[in-house]
Amino acid sequence: MKPRIAMVQGDPAGIGPELIARLLSDEDARQQADVLLIADRDEVELGCRIAGASFPRREIDKISDFRPDTDHVQHLHFRGAAEPPFARSEATINGGRYALDTLAVALEATTTGITDAIVFGPLNKTSLKLGGMSHNDELHWFAERLGYTGPFCEFNVMDKLWTSRVTSHVALKDAPGMITQERVIEAIELIDTALRRSGIAQPRIAVCGLNPHLGDGGSFGREEIDTIGPAVEAARAKGLPAQGPFPADTIFIKARDGEFDAVVTMYHDQGQIAMKLMGFQRGVTVQGGLPVVITTPAHGTAFDIAGRGVANAGAMRQAFDMACRMASRGTSGAR
């Protein structure tokens, strides 16, 4: 059975509508999955005009009318509390509401078993906050909407390399104190599960150290000795395929060269400096750990080029492919 993908445009002021149009105009993409598009009708048509693309679609009245249909994208005309016209290339309350309300329907469709996974176009954080999101990021919003209280973590995926992080949007001075054996093991478990769901039968997971040169045997920093090293050992004892800790300034060279499928990092920039330098803009973000598969392109709304029809849909396609792969392997997230 094909994966059933709920899809939303993200912020209508950005490149989301045109990327979705371009993606769905690809016959191969449409054959990969049954797609439920939750979007305003005018925005869908606008996206097609901007992209110079079209796709066969059939409107349905409610998400429960969604059926396997290889010939058409099934489209629920929906704009939630947003009131057109939508502004272009700027963050607005309307844009934020539209993004959040369409995502809420996608969550409903997926948690009720109508669809298997969610793919969304780029969001704008300012719009989301104007539109009513009180969380620091959409990942926390998803978790709350899902009533999910377990561990979760954003994964960044570029080409074949995944990263996750033990700490994220916290002050650097607070990060070292938040690194516990339990959290490191949890991060390894989360990404191991995700890697397997994405189709990697035997993941190879590298774990970063925290200090320069791993603290040089305790000379400057003991977290590798006291916390991270023991956590890697404990993870291995549980059967998790983790190795490390490795020095952060050389592990990404090995990972890039294919020695590992994933790198578990200790803090935000440890992974993001490397990933962005390697071209993460063309990669995928996975909302990891949640009971629902959710993916999105790594890049942003690109207000500077939105509406011009020049946006590259490569990352959008990768996000879609990833959602299809992960969805087709069950929805529980259990290993």
Place this chain on the structure above:
Amino acid sequence: MKPRIAMVQGDPAGIGPELIARLLSDEDARQQADVLLIADRDEVELGCRIAGASFPRREIDKISDFRPDTDHVQHLHFRGAAEPPFARSEATINGGRYALDTLAVALEATTTGITDAIVFGPLNKTSLKLGGMSHNDELHWFAERLGYTGPFCEFNVMDKLWTSRVTSHVALKDAPGMITQERVIEAIELIDTALRRSGIAQPRIAVCGLNPHLGDGGSFGREEIDTIGPAVEAARAKGLPAQGPFPADTIFIKARDGEFDAVVTMYHDQGQIAMKLMGFQRGVTVQGGLPVVITTPAHGTAFDIAGRGVANAGAMRQAFDMACRMASRGTSGAR
């Protein structure tokens, strides 16, 4: 007048001797500078045999006999307290002594005005410690030998991009507390001076923030607001061409693309993750801030390939070129 370069092989167990031989066999390199090679005679000959290279050399008895001589490398046969035979491809007390003792003569030649700058082959930290160095790195050893108590900092240079760092070999948890306005300004001044000496008349210097997304306006970390931002402003008020702070996870993309000549980083891995991923192994390390110009290739001793004649001398050549450029612009380090 040509720059006068004091040159030593570094650890004899590594690829230093063959790299020096390959470099000096290049007529163009020899025309760039008058070279004083401080090295054991047998080691020089061995390096030539390994590299399959040769160069015209003239032995002198003491460094004060060094004279302008375009036709010959002037060679002081010297091995210090080391006792041959030297081991190959391993760290030894002999190797460390040889490296330190030849470097000491190079320092003497340069501080007494016989030569203008120093270039050395790769060192091995274990050998250096066995050989008697009590410091964490050679930069601190140089500073002590020179009786220099001012600020200094290792610079890493790859292609046209320089980096320096406000904190270096310290535990990550200690780094935030060590970042003061004074230290940030000092780091900007040091690299500005070095950039100008290397021939860049109008350096463009980017300064990194510390926290992810620069702390997102104080939400997670205030160092950008309280310390780094004001330091950049103060530096600019002094006429220093600094900009920032910039988020660490995107600034290296801009710097790589040529928007900046240098990035001042806040901690070791912030710069090293990026530089190593971009290929820093082929770059140059400059012992920055010292009253003497000293450069070396960024890579190590490469014990795994030493003696096979396959080591690439590109970084050695870059280190030599850099020393020539910086030496020819005076030795005071003053702006």
